[in-house]
Amino acid sequence: MHDDPAPEDIMAAVAAFLREGSANPNAAARAFQERVAQNAVDLAQRQIADPTSTKDELESLLGKQGDERALTAELARRIRAGEIGEATSGLMDYLWRTTIAKVRVDQPNYAGLALALKMKREA
Amino acid sequence: MDDLDATRLNALAAKLAPGRDDRVSDLARLSGGASQETWEFRLGDARFILRRAPGGTLERKSGAGLSIEAAVIAAVAAHAVPVPNVRHVLSPEDGLGLGFVVDFVEGETIARKLIRDPAFADVRTHLAADLGRILAAIHNVPVGALPPLRRLGPRATLDALREALDACGAGRPVFELALRWLRDRAPPEPQTLSLVHGDFRLGNLMVSAEGVRAVLDWELVHLGDPMEDLGWLCATPWRFGALEKPVGGVGMREDLFEAYGQVDARRATWWEILASLRWGIICAGMAPLFASGIDRSVERAMIARRASESEIDLLRLMQEHA
Known part of the structure; x- marks a missing residue:
């Protein structure tokens, strides 16, 4: 369900940054890169701790079995082809649920998340 | 650090500040702008900005291109659009790649x-x-x-x-x-x-x-x-x-x-x-x-x-x- 890069690839990039240090001689730029690295570790930690799986929901939505990534690609393909759309029962609920779960891992303090949740509550 | 030839930039001084004998100082690459390089430098008291394709040559295909960009900036300046003054568009003989030089404008972009x-x-x-x-x-x-x-x-x-x-x-x-x-x-x-x-x-x-x-x-x-x-x-x-x-x-x-x-x-x-x-x-x-x-x-x-x-x-x- 979660997007690329995967936590192990993010951690590898953080490790390389820590090992090699910043190539940037500018102190402010270096401080920025360090903050980004801290946030990256937090993100990877949140994703590892996140038990959410959308496999079952995807299988019932698409009527076929498979792994989450392949099924997500299949869902994208069917939306593109117009075989599935806004009017398809369960689609919008599925997209809302998975997207909220993704943003909670990627950027839990994103202001747009709070706004979207408020709109959902009031709808 | 990135390769910007200060000698070649010095050769531009005559075009940017004619009649003076200033050398380039305080050359620094500014952060921001992933698809273009932005450099700041001084000639005496005058401050300039160089916008350049990455490494001098690599232009993004979705962009207008640096010479077009410079031409647009110069054109809109005559129509009440606030833009930096374009001082020089790089030519092959400048040996600095693709780009242009504008006057530095003081302010905040963050x-x-x-x-x-x-x-x-x-x-x-x-x-x-x-x-x-x-x-x-x-x-x-x-x-x-x-x-x-x-x-x-x-x-x-x-x-x-x-x-x-x-x-x-x-x-x-x-x-x-x-x-x-x-x-x-x-x-x-x-x-x-x-x-x-x-x-x-x-x-x-x-x-x-x-x-x-x-x-x-x-x-x-x-x-x-x-x-x-x-x-x-x-x-x-x-x-x-x-x-x-x-x-x-x-x-x-x-x-x-x-x-x-x-x-x-x-x-x-x-x-x-x-x-x-x-x-x-x-x-x-x-x-x-x-x-x-x-x-x-x-x-x-x-x-x-x-x-x-x-x-x-x-x-x-x-x-x-x-």
């Missing part, structure tokens, strides 16, 4: 500071209206005064997004749905295309405590639907958390629209929603760049993981404007 810093409290009271007037001036520049530019109306923009989404690799159901939603609701092509800046937001403006000093970064300039610039300026990603202020996190649409003049609000809204999709696809496009090894930086990885922000915005916007 959106978060413009949105929150008390130093800009006064500017914020009139910034939305100022931006409306500047956009009107840009869109009124006679096309005949401009170099040849790409023509990108709503349909061509949707086609470009389709291509960019394909390049993201992994399947993205929300972006697919949003693209379809936008296609179904696409406005008709405008009868005449106007000059469109293409990336008009606080991060590309030089703002002082008095107001807007210059409109920068004309890299994505094209002929298109003028409502595109209004929609892009109001898009959720550029509000940096200040969601209640649609105009770049600093002002209200009413003030922007009133100062602009004739606004097709439905069109502007369509472009605003498209802006979230476009930004989301830009973020998602970082994932294959990271995976390919072209850029394994943590920053690249983290931008890729911001695509979900646009997905949640798009779900909200599609529901709001159903």
